[in-house]
Every structure is written in C-alpha cells, then in structure tokens.
Amino acid sequence: MSSVFGLRTTPITWQSRELIEVGAAIGLILGLVLGAIALHRTSARNQVVEDQLRAASGAFMDLLEERFDEWKLTPAERDVALFAIKGLSTQEIAGLRETSEGTVKAQTNAIYRKAKVTGRPQLLSQFIDDLMDGPL
Numbered sequence: 001m002s003s004v005f006g007l008r009t010t011p012i013t014w015q016s017r018e019l020i021e022v023g024a025a026i027g028l029i030l031g032l033v034l035g036a037i038a039l040h041r042t043s044a045r046n047q048v049v050e051d052q053l054r055a056a057s058g059a060f061m062d063l064l065e066e067r068f069d070e071w072k073l074t075p076a077e078r079d080v081a082l083f084a085i086k087g088l089s090t091q092e093i094a095g096l097r098e099t100s101e102g103t104v105k106a107q108t109n110a111i112y113r114k115a116k117v118t119g120r121p122q123l124l125s126q127f128i129d130d131l132m133d134g135p136l
Contacts, residue, residue, distance in 0.1 A: 056131075063130055071114040080107040084120055085127065 064085070068078050076097075083093045090108070094101045108120075117123045 060127070060131060063127060067115070067127070067130075071111070073111060073114060077107050077111050077114075080104055081111045081123070084108060084111070085124055 064082065068081065073081060079097060080093055083096065088096070090101050090104050094104045097104065112118060112123065115123055115126065117126065
C-alpha cells in the first residue's frame with residue numbers, strides 16, 4: 001500500500017518513534033488536566049446558579065407572603081391564591097382543598113377584589129412586575 005501512495009518504506013528511527021510517543025503522552029496528560037479544570041469550573045458555576053435560583057425562589061415566596069399580608073387574605077384564600085398562581089384550575093383547587101368549586105370561585109373572587117385585579121393573569125403579572133423591578 002505504501003508503494004501505491006509513494007510513502008516511505010523504511011522504518012523511522014527509534015528516537016523519532018520515542019518522540020512521537022512522548023508527544024502523544026504529553027497531549028493525553030494535558031487533555032486530562034484541562035478536562036479536570038473545565039469540570040471544576042462547570043461545577044463551581046453550577047453551584048453559583050443553584051444558589052441564585054434558591055435566592056430567587058425564596059424572594060418570590062417572601063413577595064407572595066408580603067402581598068398576601070398586605071391584602072389581608074385569610075388562610076384559605078392564601079392557599080387558593082397560591083394554587084391559582086401555580087396555574088391550577090378551579091376544579092383542581094377544589095379537589096386539592098376538598099371543597100366545592102363554588103367555594104373556590106368565591107374565594108378567588110375575594111382574592112381578585114382584595115388585590116384590585118380582574119383575573120388570574122393580572123394577579124400573576126403583579127408578582128412578575130414586582131420581581132422584575134427588584135434586584136434580581
């Protein structure tokens with residue numbers, strides 16, 4: 001095959017072979033070290049992002065509690081408001097709270113009235129607006 005491509009037919013010297021093998025070994029070690037450094041940096045960045053997410057989640061819960069206190073929601077209304085913000089339907093909320101849908105509807109209307117909004121989208125947008133104005 002080497003004659004077809006006109007490649008060298010004489011073997012390389014042992015010194016050349018050793019240099020090639022040493023170069024390959026150095027390349028493998030360098031790749032291992034750089035891979036370990038990249039893994040360490042990625043792990044550190046992941047920890048920072050998890051901490052930020054935890055802080056944002058805590059800030060959102062603090063904001064919810066603050067608004068619920070401001071609106072003077074009852075414990076039942078707080079539960080319903082939290083479920084509504086999470087996106088559950090009236091039927092799902094009633095099932096979770098083991099109450100009738102009419103009760104949940106009355107509670108959501110009371111929440112909207114106290115929050116001075118007309119519906120669930122406006123209720124949710126109040127919290128999103130507050131979070132976007134904050135230092136996050």
